[in-house]
Amino acid sequence: MAFDAFDSAAMQRALELARRGEGLVEPNPMVGAVITAGGPGDGGGPSRTIVAEGWHERFGAAHAEAAAIAAAGGLARGGTLYVTLEPCCHQGKTPPCTAAIVAAGIRRVVVAAGDPFPAVDGRGLDELRAAGILVETGLHEPEASRLTAPFRKLVATGKPWLIAKWAMSLDGRVATRSRESRWISSEESRAIVHRLRARVDAILVGIGTALADDPLLTARPPGPRSPLRIVLDNRARLPPESRLVTTARETPLLVAVGADAPPDRCSGLAAAGAEVWQCPDLDPGVRLESLLEELGSRRLTNLLCEGGPTLLGSLFERGCVDEAWTFIAPKVIGGEAAAAAVAGRGVAAPADAPPVDVERVERPGGDVFVRGLVRSR
Numbered sequence: 001m002a003f004d005a006f007d008s009a010a011m012q013r014a015l016e017l018a019r020r021g022e023g024l025v026e027p028n029p030m031v032g033a034v035i036t037a038g039g040p041g042d043g044g045g046p047s048r049t050i051v052a053e054g055w056h057e058r059f060g061a062a063h064a065e066a067a068a069i070a071a072a073g074g075l076a077r078g079g080t081l082y083v084t085l086e087p088c089c090h091q092g093k094t095p096p097c098t099a100a101i102v103a104a105g106i107r108r109v110v111v112a113a114g115d116p117f118p119a120v121d122g123r124g125l126d127e128l129r130a131a132g133i134l135v136e137t138g139l140h141e142p143e144a145s146r147l148t149a150p151f152r153k154l155v156a157t158g159k160p161w162l163i164a165k166w167a168m169s170l171d172g173r174v175a176t177r178s179r180e181s182r183w184i185s186s187e188e189s190r191a192i193v194h195r196l197r198a199r200v201d202a203i204l205v206g207i208g209t210a211l212a213d214d215p216l217l218t219a220r221p222p223g224p225r226s227p228l229r230i231v232l233d234n235r236a237r238l239p240p241e242s243r244l245v246t247t248a249r250e251t252p253l254l255v256a257v258g259a260d261a262p263p264d265r266c267s268g269l270a271a272a273g274a275e276v277w278q279c280p281d282l283d284p285g286v287r288l289e290s291l292l293e294e295l296g297s298r299r300l301t302n303l304l305c306e307g308g309p310t311l312l313g314s315l316f317e318r319g320c321v322d323e324a325w326t327f328i329a330p331k332v333i334g335g336e337a338a339a340a341a342v343a344g345r346g347v348a349a350p351a352d353a354p355p356v357d358v359e360r361v362e363r364p365g366g367d368v369f370v371r372g373l374v375r376s377r
């Protein structure tokens with residue numbers, strides 16, 4: 001399909017609007033929409049102006065298309081709707097958007113990316129075409145698909161999108177030889193992590209990190225979401241006096257234990273307000289996969305793993321990591337006993353290492369922050 005510069009700018013605006021829903025709409029996808037008067041058939045002129053905007057503001061609220069149509073009122077008639085995701089055609093928490101688009105008299109719909117949700121998956125586009133609306137797809141598709149990547153992963157695999165985060169020295173150490181990691185990164189870097197925590201559904205750490213650092217794993221200051229805190233702890237070693245356990249009644253805590261975890265320790269954790277989730281499988285890798293499936297079945301879309309190296313090693317080895325957030329502090333820790341960021345077996349040849357498509361590089365407080373998509377091998 002041939003799109004012009006006006007089409008491109010309108011869809012970019014819709015993508016911008018969609019991002020406003022980050023942390024507020026999950027497990028739904030972020031979606032943005034704009035409505036313009038007129039279309040290319042009108043000769044392009046000044047009649048092609050944006051008359052209304054909308055975005056999916058929070059879970060359960062109006063969809064972006066419905067919000068834009070409501071804002072446009074009668075101006076939608078004969079106009080073009082630009083929307084970042086295929087309009088829905090089923091009754092969910094809100095009525096189908098396809099019906100609202102037809103009723104509004106919109107003449108042309110431009111869609112960035114399809115909706116893989118089984119109840120939609122192309123049917124939204126079919127319904128619009130059947131109603132005589134001109135439907136065009138694929139404008140800024142890569143950006144729109146990236147925006148909804150966690151939603152797409154959950155729909156496709158039943159598992160959450162996994163963001164692995166660590167802070168390391170220039171020589172790749174995440175702790176000193178005495179296992180201290182506070183603080184390797186700058187205050188500004190840590191503030192970025194707190195903002196990330198505030199928009200994810202859950203934060204995962206291994207028991208090694210919980211024991212070494214006694215973390216709280218909350219977002220400070222709080223943001224749109226209050227993530228579930230999860231500790232992978234096969235033998236239920238998490239101490240009752242740890243900050244995670246003593247705050248379990250205010251901020252949910254799930255302790256994932258193995259089949260052989262001592263029952264008295266499990267009941268102690270449960271009595272303190274933690275959810276004890278037991279996986280019967282003896283293989284740690286299978287247990288990890290089962291936990292991810294369990295979280296997916298609860299429709300948790302974004303999972304942040306904050307380490308440590310043993311857990312990150314397991315996750316990378318199984319190809320479970322989707323996104324990496326790495327903070328590199330300009331200091332050298334050194335020492336054979338100081339842990340490197342990712343443990344496990346690692347790869348034998350550099351060519352076997354999963355490449356990371358770098359999406360952003362920043363310098364928070366003098367650190368180097370690299371954020372990218374991990375391409376699994």
Ligand SMILES: NC(=O)c1ccc[n+]([C@@H]2O[C@H](COP(=O)([O-])OP(=O)(O)OC[C@H]3O[C@@H](n4cnc5c(N)ncnc54)[C@H](OP(=O)(O)O)[C@@H]3O)[C@@H](O)[C@H]2O)c1
Pocket residue numbers: 165166167168173174175179180181184205206207208209210212213232233234235237284285287288306307308309310311312314315339343
């Ligand atoms: N700078 C940073 O960004 C950062 C972040 C986090 C941690 N750290 C540092 O890292 C150190 C702790 O690292 P760590 O490697 O010892 O601990 P870890 O990765 O947090 O925890 C490892 C433990 O988790 C449990 N576990 C359960 N299921 C697992 C699975 N499928 N795969 C892997 N582990 C599983 C195992 O103990 P069980 O078998 O008993 O369950 C395992 O020994 C500390 O010094 C901490 O300060 C630094």
